Amino acid sequence: MPNDTDPHVHGAATGHAAAAAACAAVPLPELGVIAVSGADAVTFLQSQLTNDVAHLGAAAMQLNGYCTAKGRLLATFHQWRHGDDVMLRLPREILPAVMKRLSMFVLRARASLADVSEAWTTTGLLGATGLARRAGVELPATPWTGIVIGDARIDRVPDAGGTDRFLLTVPARSPLPAWCGELARLPSGVWWRSEIEAAVPTVFAATQEKFVPQMINLEVLGGVSFRKGCYPGQEVVARSQYLGKLKRRMQRAHVDDEGAAIAGDVYHSGEPQPIGTIVMAAASTRGGTDLLVEGPIDRLQSGTLHLASPTGPVLELRGLPYDLFDPTA
Numbered sequence: 001m002p003n004d005t006d007p008h009v010h011g012a013a014t015g016h017a018a019a020a021a022a023c024a025a026v027p028l029p030e031l032g033v034i035a036v037s038g039a040d041a042v043t044f045l046q047s048q049l050t051n052d053v054a055h056l057g058a059a060a061m062q063l064n065g066y067c068t069a070k071g072r073l074l075a076t077f078h079q080w081r082h083g084d085d086v087m088l089r090l091p092r093e094i095l096p097a098v099m100k101r102l103s104m105f106v107l108r109a110r111a112s113l114a115d116v117s118e119a120w121t122t123t124g125l126l127g128a129t130g131l132a133r134r135a136g137v138e139l140p141a142t143p144w145t146g147i148v149i150g151d152a153r154i155d156r157v158p159d160a161g162g163t164d165r166f167l168l169t170v171p172a173r174s175p176l177p178a179w180c181g182e183l184a185r186l187p188s189g190v191w192w193r194s195e196i197e198a199a200v201p202t203v204f205a206a207t208q209e210k211f212v213p214q215m216i217n218l219e220v221l222g223g224v225s226f227r228k229g230c231y232p233g234q235e236v237v238a239r240s241q242y243l244g245k246l247k248r249r250m251q252r253a254h255v256d257d258e259g260a261a262i263a264g265d266v267y268h269s270g271e272p273q274p275i276g277t278i279v280m281a282a283a284s285t286r287g288g289t290d291l292l293v294e295g296p297i298d299r300l301q302s303g304t305l306h307l308a309s310p311t312g313p314v315l316e317l318r319g320l321p322y323d324l325f326d327p328t329a
Helices: 014-021 041-045 095-104 130-134 178-182 186-199 234-242
Strands: 024-027 031-037 064-066 073-082 083-089 113-117 119-128 148-151 153-161 163-171 248-255 265-268 276-283 289-296 305-307 314-318
Touching: 024 186, 031 041, 031 095, 064 095, 064 234, 073 095, 073 153, 083 095, 095 113, 119 186, 130 178, 148 265, 153 186, 163 186, 178 265, 186 276, 186 289, 265 289
Parallel strands: none
Antiparallel strands: 024 119, 031 083, 031 113, 064 073, 073 083, 119 163, 148 153, 153 163, 248 289, 248 314, 265 276, 265 305, 276 289, 305 314
């Protein structure tokens, strides 16, 4: 198996660590941060990203995307305000290329982009609400909202399997809040498995330009605004939403095989060509691999899906934790 910092198949906790996963702190060094500064930072990002940056409040964290002119995602971000700056969190493996591309479109705007990954640390928190409350800290109750305590920012993200989840962002030289010392420390694969459980996708290098936002349910998760102005790919994204039924979606799955990795092919029974793509993969606590897979809705609702070939390991489809459609119903 790849090690726990490999974003393409994340290792997962087993045994005692798995049992502790419901109350844990998970360092995420594979995530980096871009700071967008300047008087025109908000208006510049508003013209480039899928979500409504202009109405991003100080207490909110936003899911956002960056598309090509053809509407294909180059990146997904966690986005928040830090003073007058706008912060974008994404995998470090794609950060330099994404920042370079965004910088090309600054033109006359009074905005600048900087890689500040070394200045910030990101830690996933699982099952932390009760522990924080006992320490006198009331964590956010609603996904995509946050609080700031001293130098620390704590944002809630969608729950996974009944476990509350948060992202803790602190300056690199600052310690974590004292109450976090009681949380078990687990490897990053535990967090990525929880992302799959929550069906919240991240675009990595291997999946850049493979998906229109709706293919990975980004608009269902609040990552797309259909009321804001234009951005690269906006016409394609809007047309996908309003002209006819959406034909491709993302779904959770499990496969009893440890060879699944992101961007891998998914086949439908009896068809010689791949019909879908693995969006994310993480080692499962019950063996095999937990997955997010994208494909045609009609194939996800009927027949059998296979990994890597028409006769490969069978995928067990699982229902989504939010309202979309359920092929197992």
